[in-house]
Amino acid sequence: MAVPAAASVRDANRYRPPAVTGLLDLLDRQVRERPYARALVVTGERVHLSYRGLAALADDVADRLGRTGLGRGDAVGLLCANTAEFVVALLGAARAGLVVAPLDPALPSPQLSARLAALGARAVLVGPSVSDAVLPVPRWPLRVGVSRAGTVAVTLENGGAPEVPGVAGELSDHDALVLFTAGTTDRAKMVPLTHANVAASIQHICATYELGPGDATVAVLPFFHSHGLFAALLASLASGGCVLLPERGRFSAGTFWDDMRAVTATWFTAVPAIHELLLDRSEREYPGPQAQPLRFVRSCGAPLNTATQRALERTFGAPLLSAYGMTESSHQVTSEPLPERGALKQGSVGRPTGGEVRIVDRSGRACPVGVEGEVWAHGPAVARGYPGDRDGTAYTFVDGWLRTGDLGALDEDGYLSLTGRIKNLITRGGEKISPERVEDILAGCPGVAEAAVFAVPDAVYGQRVAAAVVVRAGDSVGPAEILRYCRDRLAAFEVPDRLEVVAALPYTAKGGLDRKAVRDRFAR
Structure with missing residues (x-):
């Protein structure tokens, strides 16, 4: 039966996503119920860090930050690779009531400075192996020591934090994150996400893939973008799973399958370019029958052609689920469902997860089923706008709907197929x-x-x-x-x-x- 070119999905199965309210209580249930379960696997020696240990480190950082003079709702930058320091700094700052802006450590100094100045960050938490870039605000080095015996410790060097002009005055302690969209400095936009946005995103991702304590993954993508942050890290921790952080905090195709085996991974998420790389190297490196069985593989961030999707499924012996999202929607908007929960339609990016999608023509009218138009998204994970950018906010956020700038169409079952990007x-x-x-x-x-x-x-x-x-x-x-x-x-x-x-x-x-x-x- 045909349906209008708008769709929404409710979680109707027995799985229930974790009841979190944001970054503040992300670990609480696991610390109460499974304190010694592994939360992270870190360093080249693949040391296990328990939920109790991770929470203790985050509380220690929160206490130290609380003594710096920063107030709730103040913004701080975070410059770090995918290491234990990133996770501890993120959760510790959140518990101190601060708004965290993760930044790409590889950006040149002028771009880092421009983003920090535009934000009005009062300091930058800096992890190991980050360049000595000249920044407009104080650098606060943070280090986490984890021994093979399981003992952990954190050090944080901090000092004064001057007031810095920027858009930070538009933030409050309801905000959890400020993420920067992909692009060069003049095109990148700041996206503030509240704890409620974060909680909605985590719950939608967990519900889509039914993530739980039996799941584990390897962090493939950087945490300073929403894909790696929400899908791999936050959803895993909230649901009681485990995340392996590769040595030096960076993805390596050469060690990927060893990492997957080391953490007993059940799934992973990546962009098509990485899937292509793993597929090209699979004849030499994929362990075949010795590989850890996967429940599913997820792809998001760019279109994945159907030939590659079929080849990945044959090689890895697991369904490839395509998803679609963007920073302004706290990552995931749609996803193909698990095979037992719905049909897989190659070439589509699945159904809406926890929100609504509609297709709109140039006049702002909803398009019929199968007709191409701009993809609009609505739901509790959608951001409120771009601070300091009234024109951009007015154009992109319309009556609670997010204009994605992507072209696509919905089929009769509510599955979204993307056909391009308007500006391209x-x-x-x-x-x-x-x-x-x-x-x-x-x-x-x-x-x-x-x-x-x-x-x-x-x-x-x-x-x-x-x-x-x-x-x-x-x-x-x-x-x-x-x-x-x-x-x-x-x-x-x-x-x-x-x-x-x-x-x-x-x-x-x-x-x-x-x-x-x-x-x-x-x-x-």
Whole structure:
């Protein structure tokens, strides 16, 4: 039976997500009921850190921060890789009533300074192995010592915290986080998320995948973005699971399967680029029958072509569940369900999880089933706006709805299929072309590992379609063969006018294709 092009899903099964109110009580139930269960596996020696131990460290940091003169609702930055220091600093600052802004440690000093200044952060908690960048506010080094015997200790060097102008005055102790959207300094936006936003997101993720104390995962993606933070770290800790933090806090394809085995992982989440990397290396590195059985594998952050999805499922012996989310929605908006909870539809990103999705045309009217339009999202995990940016807030947040900027359509079962990004559309002689669609076709060509499609200016058509592709190691497929493959599957105006085989494509820290860098590098 057909339904309107809007959908919502309620958790109707027996699983109940963890009852948390935000970062403040994230660990409380586990500390009461399972204090000695492992929460984290850390360092190269893979030492276990229990829920009780993690909570004690967070309380210690909260106590120290409470004596610095910072008030509830004050903002602090957090510069750290995916190490124990990140988790302890995040939870400790939250327990002290502070608002935490995780930042990418790899950003150049001017970008870090610009973000901290715009926020009005009063200090920065700094983990190990972070560069000595010159910052506009005090650096407070934080270290966690974990021995093989299980003893733990924390040190925090702190001093004064001057008042700094910025948008921090728009924050309160109801806020838990400020995350920065992906992009360069001039395009990145600040997104404040309340404890209620955080709790809703965690509950939706846990309910979708029925996460519990029997689950464990490896942290693949950085915690300074919402994907790694919410899906891998916070949902796991709230549900009583365990997270292994790779050595030095960074993903390594070479140690990934050893890490998965070490933590007895039941699932993991990553962006398509990492899935492609693991698949390409699987013949040499995937342990096969000796691998830890997985309940599911999750993909989010960019479109995953169906050929890769099928290959991943065959190789890893687990369902691949595609999800969709963004920073402004506290990560997850939709996801494919577990196989026992609903149909898996390759090419879709599943059904809404804990909120609503509707498809809207250019006039603001809801589109019928199957008709493409802009994806709008609504629910308790959606942020309130962008502090210090009234115009951006007014455009993006409309009567409680989040305008995502993504194009898509809902089917009769309420499953969302994404077709592109509005700002990425290429206009060739009046025809609108989705680069994501062309990339999906290119990625399906035998021998092609990755593809990026972009516009190049043209005096006659306005824009033409160009593509840069990476060929799999050992394959000799060339531009002529790739274009022949495209002509059989694309409209004539969608076929790239120019195609170049390149050694590698640039990616953002979040793991998505860096389209600006692609244009700068290849649109010559």
